[in-house]
Amino acid sequence: MSEPAFIAVDWGTTSFRLWLLSRSGAVLAERRSAEGMTTAMRMGFADVLQAHLDAIGAPLDSPVLVCGMAGARQGWVEAGYIDVPASLSAVLDGAVRVPGQARDVRILPGLAQRDKGAPDVMRGEETQLLGALSSGEGGEKLVCMPGTHSKWVTVKDGGVTNFATFMTGELFEAISKQTILSHAVADADTFTGAHEAFTAAVRDIYAHPELATNRLFTLRSGQLLHGLTATDARARLSGIMIGLEIAGAHSQAKRETPVVLIGSGALGALYEGAFTALEINYTVIDADEAVRRGLLAAANAIWP
Known part of the structure; x- marks a missing residue:
């Protein structure tokens, strides 16, 4: 049987998606809701996440990796941007740990293109x-x-x-x-x-x-x-x-x-x-x- 290894979260502006994954990538549990960044700013990011973790009975020692708008300036914890050109592996090095959490929760950064003629960002x-x-x-x-x-x-x-x-x-x-x-x-x-x-x-x-x-x-x-x-x-x-x-x-x-x-x-x-x-x-x-x-x-x- 696949053992739980990670909790993966895609936290958008208006949507929330969570998967409990084994190390090989098997989906052991899944949650979806409309509790995106806009809602979580009112309810509290930690509270929204914990409610979903409780709902799937997530192991207490399973770390959480988050991508998306939870890492924006107005999100949970700002994860900043990695400047391009860049290796995609550099995104991993920029992961920011959320302080004050019992479990290890980290948020991935976005990418920034700082060309003055064509400035751009993605998260x-x-x-x-x-x-x-x-x-x-x-x-x-x-x-x-x-x-x-x-x-x-x-x-x-x-x-x-x-x-x-x-x-x-x-x-x-x-x-x-x-x-x-x-x-x-x-x-x-x-x-x-x-x-x-x-x-x-x-x-x-x-x-x-x-x-x-x-x-x-x-x-x-x-x-x-x-x-x-x-x-x-x-x-x-x-x-x-x-x-x-x-x-x-x-x-x-x-x-x-x-x-x-x-x-x-x-x-x-x-x-x-x-x-x-x-x-x-x-x-x-x-x-x-x-x-x-x-x-x-x-x-x-x-x-x-």
Whole structure:
């Protein structure tokens, strides 16, 4: 039987995920809740964590490794940032121990890019990188992590050389709800990454990113003049935003660089559809699996 070895926690702004893991990575217990940093700031980080540990009967001697917003300046204990370019192993060296706890609780730092022309930060995604690249394969890769603020990371031989954040998800939300295009996409049905309107928009905007604001308006004019449906309009909007993001990422790297997509669910499937439409070489790693693998690799290194 697998013995408990570590407690791994991914603590986001609005979400909390905890796994009790064996040294080999077997999941022995799991907890999920909406008690992210925003809630924990009111309830107390230690109290939220302890309630979940009690619920799974976690052994008192099991250490806890945390990634995500619990290490932000307004979080539990600030874990700071590791500057890039950096080896991913440097993230382990920056783990900060939470004082005043009966058990060993540590929080992983984020990554910072201090280039004045392209300053950027990430917190939580560095652990997904650890998990996705724990196989130790060399060469250069582009790692794509879709989300409200998508991350594209250039990784070479186990080290992060640079990265860029794209506000794709947040802009999609704002455009679809707070602009004239809200009328165009209202009452749209769900669609997949194989939807013709989506893939056509991806290919078009990838080839002509300078026309982005024009292409956005055609969602409205297309309805007025050609009867564009709400579903096709929403699919086009999604294709424009995701295709624009991919074009931006490729402007900073070679197009032939293989892409590792860390994603899951409907959003991950849309990016798969976009990569397929653009004939981009990619592989997929489930986002949950990546963060668990990253926390496991870090825990095994910190507590050998």
